[in-house]
Amino acid sequence: MSLQIDWITQLMGRLHPMLVHFPIGILFIAFFFECLSRYKTYKKLRSAVQPSLLLGVFSAIAAAITGWYLSQEGGYDDELLERHKNLGIATTVFALIVYVLRRSSGKFFQDKSRKSAFYFFLFIPLIILVSITGHFGGSITHGEDYLLVSSGASKFAVDPALKLQGISDVNNATFYPDIIQPILESRCYSCHSSTKQKGELRLDGIEHINRGGEHGELFDPGIPDSSMLFKRLMLPLEHEDHMPPNEKPQPSSSEIALIQAWIKEGADFDKKISDCSDSARIKNYFTSLVAQSRNEALIPEATVKAPDDKALAELRKRGIIALPVSAGSNYLSISFVNKRTATTDDLTYLSQLKEQIVWLNMARTTITDTAMNLVGKLSALRRINLEHTPITDKGLQELSSLPHLQYLNLVGTKITDKALAEISEFKDLRELFIYQTAVSAVAISDLKTSSPDIQVDTGGYMLPKLKSDSIITEFDPG
DSSP, X not given: OHHHHHHHHXXXXXXXXXXXXXXXXXXXXXXXXXHHTTSGGGGGGHHHHHHHHHHHHHHHHHHHHHXXXXXXXXXXXXXXXXXXXXXHHHHHHHHHHHHHXXXXXXXXXOSHHHHHHHHHHHHHHHHHHHHHHHHHHHHHHHOTTGGGSOTTOOTTOOOHHHHHTTOSOGGGSBIIIIIIHHHHHHHTTTTBSSXXXXXXXXXXXXXXXXXXXXTBOSOOTTOGGGOHHHHHHHSOTTSTTOSSOTTSOOOOHHHHHHHHHHHHTTOOSSOBGGGSTTHHHHHXXXXXXXXXXXXXXXXXXXXXXXXXXXXXXXXXXXTOEEEESSTTOOOEEEEOTTOOOOOHHHHHHHHTTTTTEEEEEOTTOOOOTTTHHHHTTOTTOOEEEOTTOOOOHHHHHGGGGOTTOOEEEOTTOOOOHHHHXXXXXXXXXXXXXXXXXXXOHHHHHHHXXXXXXXXXXXXXXXXXXXXXXXXXXXXXXX
């Protein structure tokens, strides 16, 4: 019986994100009707204001009740939660007051213009309350500066490789504060920091990391495969326990490898890289991660005309990030990090910018082999990330027409040995990442022999499937 009650209360709480937007919309519509009804053409809308207010009151009550149940699950900043809760209750009460006053105040006003003005000004504090309550709700789920940062960004979402570039001598770097902490800050703090503690877990301080979360300790020092932190990173993207969540920017293979190596070295917060037992491999992962962010060499020297504004606007409308690769440059970096479904229409708009696009990130999207023929038309492309996409050897063939491709990430794709024969024909290719693919060691060896200028990174991960249908990773020291 107790388990059944717990399930019901949890379900009630989970309804809050769905219900909470309803009163916001209804109360704003009531205000909109009130404004329009002041004009002769729309005066009939005045009769819709009271029903809208009443519906807004009832939906606000439902949102407040489900919000209280959700708050009992924990994992939220207490101060923000208290503000949001109190303001939500105040909004509900004041919406009821507005409804009652509009219903009963007519007898106090003989002048219709004064009554109309009174009705209008009643809404002002209500709309302010709704807006502030919504702001704190957004702050709880997305961070306190959610409304102030650029679209798709957060104060934590800074490429960790940019911070790591400042390390001139990796041997003297301290593993946790200099390397691991920037990775956690970028990939994890949005859900596990002072503003939000999903799963009762904080990662923004050593004492919080050592405490763990509602599922226990984060790691078993020296054994990455038994460590919650590492196992969650390595679960399939579609798994409900995969971290970060599917909709969040994902860590690169090099970032995951560094976290794995840190845990294997004992998850020590003070250890230097030079003191690590496998410092050579750690330095390789560090170098690989930093190299991925040093893209200046991949920017063409030749000038190019400005990109088509309509095509850019359409891409951004679809949730695709399109940014200049550097200040004042017309060359573009395109990222699907906020859009997992890549359609033919999306790629058609990309083809309108084929002279400007030099970097393309389609990692973890649904792009198909058929759609790759449009990618093959991006003649200026220097760098492409197809990590964890369903691309096969057939789709890869479409990239053979790219004359300047220098960086290719095929981690977790469905390529085979046949693809490497095709890749050997890519004249300008310098970096190739093929973690977690079906490519054999023999084919990799042949590629290194035939194309010595290509730096092939195979990682060293093996992912056996367990009886529990969970997937963990093992470190291959070979």
